[in-house]
Amino acid sequence: MPIALVATSHSPLIGKNDPAPEVRAEVDQVLGAARDFVADFDPELVVIYAPDHYNGFLYDMMPPFCVGAAATAVGDYGLPAGPLDVDRDVAYALARGALEAGVDLALSEAMQVDHGFVQPLTFLFDSLTSVPVVPIFINCVAEPLGPASRARHLGQAIGRTLAGLDRRVLVLGSGGLSHDPPVPRLAEAPPEVAQRLTHGRNPTAEQRAQREGRTLAAAVEFAGGATGLRPLNPDWDRLVLRALADGDLGAVDGQSNDWFVAEGGHSAHEVRTWIAAFATLGATGPYTVRSSFYRPIPEWIAGFATVTAVPQPSAASLEQAAR
Numbered sequence: 215m216p217i218a219l220v221a222t223s224h225s226p227l228i229g230k231n232d233p234a235p236e237v238r239a240e241v242d243q244v245l246g247a248a249r250d251f252v253a254d255f256d257p258e259l260v261v262i263y264a265p266d267h268y269n270g271f272l273y274d275m276m277p278p279f280c281v282g283a284a285a286t287a288v289g290d291y292g293l294p295a296g297p298l299d300v301d302r303d304v305a306y307a308l309a310r311g312a313l314e315a316g317v318d319l320a321l322s323e324a325m326q327v328d329h330g331f332v333q334p335l336t337f338l339f340d341s342l343t344s345v346p347v348v349p350i351f352i353n354c355v356a357e358p359l360g361p362a363s364r365a366r367h368l369g370q371a372i373g374r375t376l377a378g379l380d381r382r383v384l385v386l387g388s389g390g391l392s393h394d395p396p397v398p399r400l401a402e403a404p405p406e407v408a409q410r411l412t413h414g415r416n417p418t419a420e421q422r423a424q425r426e427g428r429t430l431a432a433a434v435e436f437a438g439g440a441t442g443l444r445p446l447n448p449d450w451d452r453l454v455l456r457a458l459a460d461g462d463l464g465a466v467d468g469q470s471n472d473w474f475v476a477e478g479g480h481s482a483h484e485v486r487t488w489i490a491a492f493a494t495l496g497a498t499g500p501y502t503v504r505s506s507f508y509r510p511i512p513e514w515i516a517g518f519a520t521v522t523a524v525p526q527p528s529a530a531s532l533e534q535a536a537r
């Protein structure tokens with residue numbers, strides 16, 4: 215099973231509160247190169263690990279992990295809406311493999327996904343249905359959260375099941391790195407917000423516009439130097455990137471949940487999607503990073519990174535290539 219990885223930040227502020235033109239151009243060049251990397255690999259399936267932001271997963275039922283056997287994009291922040299082309303048989307195979315491996319992966323026949331899943335697909339493909347996908351939700355916002363190492367165990371179980379698949383698989387991780395966008399927390403939420411975090415699925419267009427307007431306003435203030443949100447943390451981001459590139463996932467996922475928040479802000483837990491993606495890539499052997507981009511972009515409320523990686527060539531394949 216040929217496999218390749220792309221892990222990338224997402225931010226719904228892209229195109230809405232852009233940084234200086236040269237910074238935006240640099241990111242566009244990086245994402246264009248990632249798109250070329252994917253086109254060269256020509257995946258037959260995309261397994262995407264991503265968070266949700268109280269659009270598809272709320273406190274009425276909040277699993278740590280959930281694989282979608284069918285999924286629909288909600289169309290937040292003006293992103294595409296509608297059904298994804300989910301490979302249902304593979305979704306069930308991945309669920310069975312994870313459960314047999316001791317990872318309690320929930321399954322949904324009606325998953326709703328937001329910008330966390332959709333935006334990276336728009337970075338890399340012409341449409342949401344260009345390539346069959348299997349979406350795997352990782353809870354990165356709704357406390358309580360389990361230890362980050364559970365994301366590695368999930369990724370390893372998924373990788374071992376995929377290894378038996380005779381298809382070119384792109385594994386995609388979406389989120390991070392350090393960032394603290396104004397995503398509400400139930401423990402601090404006033405009653406009307408707590409109600410939305412529990413029963414607020416399918417908001418009206420007006421409600422969605424109000425929420426997205428608040429996020430945009432927070433981004434403008436943050437980029438202007440306001441201190442209402444925790445600062446981005448480039449040093450922590452580079453530590454995370456280095457550890458994942460070195461295959462030392464434990465250096466990150468062995469840390470406490472408080473460490474993630476103290477170092478990277480409340481949404482730094484989105485790094486769990488990167489941990490799962492690299493664990494999937496590494497489930498069948500060592501890997502090597504092909505490209506790595508990082509830049510703190512306060513206008514997008516994101517320590518923004520995009521990385522591509524592939525399995526390390528085996529001695530046999532190197533010997534064969536040398537003939």
Ligand SMILES: O=C(O)/C=C/c1cccc(O)c1O
Pocket residue numbers: 224225226227267389390393395397426429481514515516
């Ligand atoms: O609207 C939301 O819930 C989240 C917005 C956001 C902003 C910046 C970076 C991210 O990863 C986000 O999800």
Ligand SMILES: [Fe+2]
Pocket residue numbers: 224265267330389390481484
């Ligand atoms: Fe996010």
